[in-house]
Amino acid sequence: MAMGLSQHYRGPDGTVHAAAPDGRAVLAMNTLLIVDPLAHPGPYLDRETGLLLAFNGEIYNFRKQAAAWGIPLGERETDAHLVLRAWEKIGPSCLDGLDGMFALAVYDPRLGRLFLARDRLGEKPLYWRLDGGRLAFASEVTTLTGYGPAPLVLRPEMLAVETPLGVDTPFQGVQLLAPAALLTFDVATGSIDQKTWWRLEDREPFKGNYAKALARFSVVLAEQIPLRAPASDFALLLSGGLDSAVLAYLMRPPLCVTVRYPGQGRLDESEIAAQIAQDIGAELVVVEPSTAEFATVLPHMMSIPFFVG
Template identity: 35%
Template structure:
């Protein structure tokens, strides 16, 4: 796991390149605190800050092939590097290290872009051809690792985090109202977007090729949520899923450092923990978040699972004051507006894990998307069948959806039935499954000054043009949207990767192994009628986990919302409390924002609706981004460049004697 950054800048003063790339790396050094290095060529630079996990001694980057022609900066892990290395060796490819980075480079040289479909991993990388001047950027199929790029002054900047662009002369951040409208509406940036004007992210499964001044963006693998139905019996399907997951966890335990597990107490992380304890030769360490507020705390479930599986368990207890204190730093690492505060406890958890000496962690992310765990999927089934159901069946269906939420209880059932009736017909073409959720986003979009922007225009265009999307069932469309938006844009990034790497902790997701995703797609709709969530997963691990874990309904991971800011009144709250500060937000409607803030500040928390709570968190987090990036007046900044542990320096412009693969200390 690492961070990468670089640029193509034909008009740049060559003498400035080393200082600029070093400054870019210093801004993302939290991603790779172990060592750093960079490569320079005519009008080009790229570098890496490294979190050493595989091949600690000889895996320094940037790395070249034996000829010195091709160079790579790699962020992430290639879990099947052992198998690919043997295949490439049989084809005559030479290896000088045991590092997965070298496997990626040699695979690219052997198979070209086709190698990407062979990769099982979480990655983003840049490969430079020193002879042709060509550059390739690529990202993994599920968007586990970030890669951003921006055109600037006739060139191209790229980095694992956008904040690295601050170091490039003349680059300025500007929040884009159209992109903000889309983020507020669908809860995350769309796969190739960011909230900033002129900055894009490489989409999941994307490749950007730059050569002779031309840029070509392509997709090497489209997201597939359908598969031929599993042909065996339910018992066979459960065994198939279990074995596929076991192989996935085994592959993700490959590491030259200790691997821990995030244990939430729910089914998914419990399964990962169970498999890790089966496959590990030493005691497994598990980590979790606990809350002072009992409404959000799941520590008892975590304790039960840890005790049952015999792990060495540790947790960090988070208070509302902790969330308020660390919110600006977490937003700075996330780099996107957020609709909830739940990413802040994950920021604190990763710090706790780092302090415990762990660099690599397994998590259960992706299980709900793959195995239809969210109530959203059952809700979609219910709404799609609404007109064919009797009044009693509708009532029973509503009761099963959200037993943990008061507004789905008996007292509110008439209202909820009316709402489902209202949304039983599609209004936004292709977005049927998410239309109820998106009403909260429509409200948040009113924060923007420009009301002429359709907040759903880009999402509608995305599903309209997506290959094969129109032919999916309603539930499969819901699944596709979850993969493309909330999973990649929030759960894997804001709440996952970005909070982990803020403290140099890499997360690995066994449920997002391509084989596991295919297995889930083949069994889901055959053995899951919506009556029992994740029935196949529960069957696969029955008798191996505590009975309470298997019987427990999914509890969404939640954290306190706007109340933490109202009650604690941190200094930065002035960004939205002060009329003068609101006036500095040229994208915001000050009248609507002022009314929203006033209601949040003067109304009891239990009387604040979900949409109002989300809109307030959006407003505050976006105001912080405006301050930190656009006005650049506050927030955490880079450590001194002298703190970088520069190990590799390669300058092709002068053919320095130390310009050798692997670098020098």
Template identity: 30%
Template sequence: MALDQPVRVASHLSFGLVACRVEPSSDGRITQKESVKVCGVFGFVSHNSRARELSLDELGKGLNRIRHRGPDGMGQWVSENGQVGFGHVRLSIIDLESGAQPMHSDDGRYTIIYNGEIYNYVELKKELGGSGFRTNSDTEVVLRAYQRWGPDFVTRLRGMFAMAIWDSTEQKLFLARDRFGIKPLYWSQTTSGLYFASEVKALLPFLDRRQVSAAALSDYFTFQFCLGEKSLMDGVWQMPAAHTATLSPGQRLKPVRYWEVHYDLDYDHTEKWFSERLVEYLNDSVKVHLRADVEVGSYVSGGVDSSLLAAIARDERPTGPFKAFNGRFTEGVDFDESVYARALTDEHDMQLHVVDIGEQDFVDHIAKVIWHLDQPTAGPGSFPQYMVSREVGRHIKVVLGGQGGDEIFGGYARYLVAYFEQCIKGAIEGSLNNGSFVVTYESIIPNLETLRQYKPMLREFWASGLFGERDERYWRLVNRANTFGGILAPDAIDQAATFEEFKSIFWGSNVGKESYFDSMTHFDFKTLLPALLQVEDRMSMAHGVEARVPFLDHPLVEFAATIPANIKFQNGELKRLLKLVFGERLPAAIRDRKDKMGFPVPLNLWLRRGGAARDMIGDILGSQKARSRAYLGNGLSVDALLDSQSPYGRNLWALLSLELWHRQFVD
């Protein structure tokens, strides 16, 4: 996907990427005809029969809106009565004619469209008999697995996927999404029938109406993402992770969970045993995620997760050059982590290319970012990730990302903030030994240096409710709505309903009540992680890049959920077990960091000094259209808003991206 302009790229993560050539394995698992596929799906099941020409026209409208997901090919299929339509767009890394979609079963009964990668498809193919296959693609394996084992076949899949299968005999539609929501799938039940797609924008021409969901808007202002099945567009739902759904004649679609992660803590094994198993699980995950006959890369942010994956990938593929990409903002050291990326690439013989993002990049591309994002979510990191993905697409088509490491192994500073308060409370009340705490207040003190840059969070967190219940305290840490002050209209959001949904996730039946650490990480795993995966998918797919996430391999996740918190989080050290087990693969500069930056996009610095970004944002938020939104309070001063943001504040980003989305998707 060549671009004819020089790219200046950087990221709030000082995003990076390591690229290596993956050769076919000696056992024949990778062949020249197999291909990495990045693609998109769109389809519908109408209530009544209709002209096939009309159905083909609708398929074209939907597919054209997601053509960026697969500019190399488009496939369409419509049933004889025009009632069912399946469409698929594909980008092929190696020209793969034999894997074209929609794909039909040999007897013509089943038709599939599918987006993703099944990493154990070779093993499944053998289990299915291994003979009689017409293609070398994992798509045919998935289709035959459904024929053999029925809807429960998804429990056998190891990978990322969103799929639709039509059964022409029983007139049933089957939809499924992977365990973690890596690949997207949305649907809407309209007066004409059911429509589904990889991205919301493909559904827009077919909605009965376009308006913002009030419940989702409450989620958005609280967390900057939506909970559960909700999307910001009223009447558009996202298939939850780890769910399938079947649409039968005369029925409505109802998602059903097929997998859950259970925090059944294992107190029978030692730290040494867990460490040895962790090495086995993570090494194996990286190995299968490298299955491809093209170059595979890995983001290198300067943090533990992406650096570790890059190091393991390099060990798996020790020959040939590694192309490493890192980005930085040029506003100073507070927005530049390239020094850590350099430490990794020097130590592991990788070629590092550092590229920059500037203020003008933001002005030029922010509207495109929101369009591709489908709905604003998870903070301003989507902008630099979009820019980095544009550069990545020039060099490689598959990239490993570190998503999931923070949620599984405990990497967010707020875990330390929350635990510090509870440790003080436990020391005062004499309840440190009741099982609710995994560290003491004395042992946590050496790690408090990590919180140096989080003083604004600490002030807000301890402003009220000190020593309250754990769910209420974590709610205060993740709730952003109370930072908007008078910007929002008093009745704009229903925080009571959002809080109840928050509690149902925080106190999930699959999580023990004793471990505060597991409750916090589980909530983020179920809510924040899907939002981050949305960013990962949309920003990479905007440039024809497939993102793979080895931390989200379900055997690894299931194993990690059994590790007691006192091993993962001993002495309050974030990602303690990862650094303990894999520390020798990381430079000391990364392993010993206490100042991981998180999401430092210099947006608010650009605003305070004036210039192109401030002018553009002022024009957008100061317009009559923006100021008339029902969720904004009266008397909003745009200049005051522009001047009041802290260096890492996200309120302005939340309002700007919501307004841009509103104009593109609703207006």
């Protein structure tokens, strides 16, 4: 329980622990409800099979896939319930049908196996370690440093690019699960198997000139971005740059937020943000943090590690 509670701030909607029916696995979730604010927090249990799921992320096409796979979803059920039932129905191959960013853990008591998986490009992090035949995992690397000895390791790339590369971390014995990786852990034997469930190089390359590529990209962008917009009202952080501007025009949020810093005109993009907000008919909130406010929140910022997969 200590591991789940140590990162409780990741889940303002509750930290819950759940033991598998056979007592051989315990999963914890720090839940932040996005798809449905009234949904039940995880971990999620299928009572018939005993499958237990801990899920981090969002599946954008979950309703479409539920229909395609013939999986019913109740009124208060979300993308996590779709993943749980799809895993029960077709196993790890369901990963191929998931459009989203995710890191997940599924324990199957029928097989005595724990499965860990990450999305195609590794947008959501997932760290793991194996100690004495027991496997522990978490969405933050520092959570696992409290599970057992994990001496700091100064890797050569840290001196060059200031970040670990590949699956290594600055802590001995703690690894990052690779993007699009599926790890299978047998709780009886302690054996581990890893494989890649999706490869970019296996995708059929685009054939055509620049104009065709631009047209195709525009269609995909216009189709995919609205799928990532919440069903209810939401706000968009608008920097004034190209990325957030494209999101604003395609997602049409009712509220936009931008940040400017007093005395830092070179970094001020609030005029551009105001023009974009006006174009889409959104209210714009401009935040101006002061030096004193920054000093006040800095200790809190430093105490919460953020990792991008």
